[in-house]
Amino acid sequence: MNANIRARRGTELAARSWGTEAALRMLQNNLDPEVAERPEDLVVYGGTAKAARDWDCFHAISRELTLLGDDETLLVQSGKPVGVLRTHEWAPRVLIANANLVPDWADWPEFRRLERLGLTMYGNMTAGSWIYIGTQGILQGTYETFAAVARKRFGGTLKGTLTVTAGLGGMGGAQPLAVTMNEGVALCVEVDPQRARRRVETRYLDEIADDLDDAVDRVLRAKAEGRPLSVGLIGNAAEVLPELLRRDVPVDVVTDQTSAHDPLAYLPKGVDLDDWADYAAKSPDEFTDRSRESMADHVEAMVGFQDRGAEVFDYGNSIRGEAKLGGCERAFDFPGFVPAYIRPLFCEGKGPFRWAALSGDPADIAKTDRAILELFPENEQLARWIRMVGERVEFQGLPARICWLGYGERHRAGLRFNEMVASGELSAPIVIGRDHLDCGSVASPHRETEAMADGSDAIADWPLLNALVNTASGATWVSLHHGGGVGIGRSIHAGQVTVADGTELAARKLERVLTNDPGMGVLRHVDAGYPEAARVAAEQGVHIPMAQH
Numbered sequence: 032m033n034a035n036i037r038a039r040r041g042t043e044l045a046a047r048s049w050g051t052e053a054a055l056r057m058l059q060n061n062l063d064p065e066v067a068e069r070p071e072d073l074v075v076y077g078g079t080a081k082a083a084r085d086w087d088c089f090h091a092i093s094r095e096l097t098l099l100g101d102d103e104t105l106l107v108q109s110g111k112p113v114g115v116l117r118t119h120e121w122a123p124r125v126l127i128a129n130a131n132l133v134p135d136w137a138d139w140p141e142f143r144r145l146e147r148l149g150l151t152m153y154g155n156m157t158a159g160s161w162i163y164i165g166t167q168g169i170l171q172g173t174y175e176t177f178a179a180v181a182r183k184r185f186g187g188t189l190k191g192t193l194t195v196t197a198g199l200g201g202m203g204g205a206q207p208l209a210v211t212m213n214e215g216v217a218l219c220v221e222v223d224p225q226r227a228r229r230r231v232e233t234r235y236l237d238e239i240a241d242d243l244d245d246a247v248d249r250v251l252r253a254k255a256e257g258r259p260l261s262v263g264l265i266g267n268a269a270e271v272l273p274e275l276l277r278r279d280v281p282v283d284v285v286t287d288q289t290s291a292h293d294p295l296a297y298l299p300k301g302v303d304l305d306d307w308a309d310y311a312a313k314s315p316d317e318f319t320d321r322s323r324e325s326m327a328d329h330v331e332a333m334v335g336f337q338d339r340g341a342e343v344f345d346y347g348n349s350i351r352g353e354a355k356l357g358g359c360e361r362a363f364d365f366p367g368f369v370p371a372y373i374r375p376l377f378c379e380g381k382g383p384f385r386w387a388a389l390s391g392d393p394a395d396i397a398k399t400d401r402a403i404l405e406l407f408p409e410n411e412q413l414a415r416w417i418r419m420v421g422e423r424v425e426f427q428g429l430p431a432r433i434c435w436l437g438y439g440e441r442h443r444a445g446l447r448f449n450e451m452v453a454s455g456e457l458s459a460p461i462v463i464g465r466d467h468l469d470c471g472s473v474a475s476p477h478r479e480t481e482a483m484a485d486g487s488d489a490i491a492d493w494p495l496l497n498a499l500v501n502t503a504s505g506a507t508w509v510s511l512h513h514g515g516g517v518g519i520g521r522s523i524h525a526g527q528v529t530v531a532d533g534t535e536l537a538a539r540k541l542e543r544v545l546t547n548d549p550g551m552g553v554l555r556h557v558d559a560g561y562p563e564a565a566r567v568a569a570e571q572g573v574h575i576p577m578a579q580h
């Protein structure tokens with residue numbers, strides 16, 4: 032049965048080298064039922080984000096990866112293997128392009144028409160580029176974001192505050208744990224009870240309330256006692272948030288992680304959960320209108336909370352854009368999370384660095400955790416994260432870890448892991464990649480590049496350069512996508528994954544990729560005029576021909 036894919040473990044190879052074995056295992060891992068949201072449909076996360084176009088394509092990619100030589104490169108066009116070309120040992124073993132459309136054609140109806148014809152696939156960010164590691168992947172970013180909210184508004188902790196949000200899917204499921212890790216109380220609205228239960232099973236969510244009254248009661252008690260708690264409520268956010276506002280519930284922070292970027296993946300008010308898929312498939316235009324209207328009500332309530340003094344932000348799902356289309360005039364009254372909290376980190380080339388143990392052995396990740404603590408002893412926030420995540424987070428699929436590291440740091444971690452593979456301290460190679468939600472590889476005017484200092488929000492040359500740079504630097508696979516995070520027409524982004532197999536060649540590739548990839552973040556922000564980025568470039572010797580010093 033196709034839905035029971037699980038990554039191979041151990042040191043025996045099905046492929047001809049660790050580079051191609053790694054790609055194979057990470058593709059399989061993306062579809063592991065522990066990792067993927069709907070593995071039977073090849074959907075990994077983010078509503079409809081897939082790892083391969085269909086099952087025939089999945090099997091063909093898997094077969095090619097087992098046959099591929101060290102001087103060959105497999106081309107994957109939106110989830111379908113379309114060619115194997117002769118290259119060389121420094122070239123990526125796989126090059127991936129997902130969901131790209133010529134700008135004038137780049138909207139959801141056209142994308143869906145092409146998808147129905149079997150010509151394309153939505154890969155979101157790490158689904159179609161085979162480096163999704165389950166909800167932990169987003170936990171660090173979400174933890175950092177809520178920590179930044181706490182620093183900005185609440186004296187460094189969320190203790191005694193109530194955060195209201197919605198969506199407990201693959202990414203959104205990280206929110207309750209990120210809030211409680213920051214000592215706060217979270218009320219998370221989710222229409223699908225199965226999704227909410229899954230978060231309880233994986234210990235991301237503490238409990239599920241019986242109804243709205245019960246939920247409000249539980250969260251207000253915890254807030255009053257200064258006790259961290261996360262409560263799930265089964266309901267539609269477009270109904271629950273206006274009701275919370277009407278009742279004047281004292282909410283301190285409001286955000287959202289429903290799949291609003293895709294109107295067909297947001298359930299409108301008045302539509303039954305069981306009718307969702309059928310209705311969206313049969314009448315996509317009518318469904319889109321209704322979901323946008325509901326998002327308008329949802330966002331109207333978010334603006335209402337902001338008017339009452341709450342900290343409100345868009346968490347990168349395009350809900351403001353969709354609500355505006357649905358008639359909410361004030362949708363952009365609150366900011367996106369990147370300009371509000373994350374951009375200073377991007378200026379240092381920081382972003383979600385992640386790695387997975389191809390052995391499948393959790394002990395390998397424990398050893399890499401220790402290596403990170405030894406490498407960066409001065410970084411207390413990083414140390415707190417590594418300790419906490421080690422205690423609280425269950426692995427999904429292959430054991431993996433994420434932490435935010437910047438320019439000058441990532442390559443040191445990569446080289447260290449490679450040495451640990453070479454010495455036998457780790458039982459098998461490690462794959463090192465990142466999310467596309469990163470400093471120098473995304474153009475996304477409603478998210479990563481919102482409100483850039485020089486107005487360059489929509490300039491998409493940067494992710495293209497990023498993919499080319501990683502290809503030229505020795506990454507094992509490189510991907511270039513359209514539409515991730517915020518939907519078709521709204522973003523262009525690139526990813527890389529590089530394998531630490533313990534060889535000298537891998538060390539040379541890792542040193543270049545893990546320097547140049549975050550280096551793109553530094554130089555992109557220098558170019559946009561950020562003094563913090565110029566300082567990092569000057570201190571670390573990033574050569575920028577026309578930088579003003």
Ligand code: NAD
Binds near residue numbers: 169223226293516
């Ligand atoms: P997902 O599809 O796995 O989960 C979305 C959840 O929202 C589902 O469980 C769904 O049942 C629920 N939902 C839909 N309509 C609802 C409604 N009206 N009321 C309540 N719940 C509703 O998606 P995901 O992977 O969790 O991603 C969520 C969104 O966050 C996406 O738009 C994604 O692009 C975005 N995202 C943001 C970041 C970031 O860092 N800020 C990162 C990744 C993804």
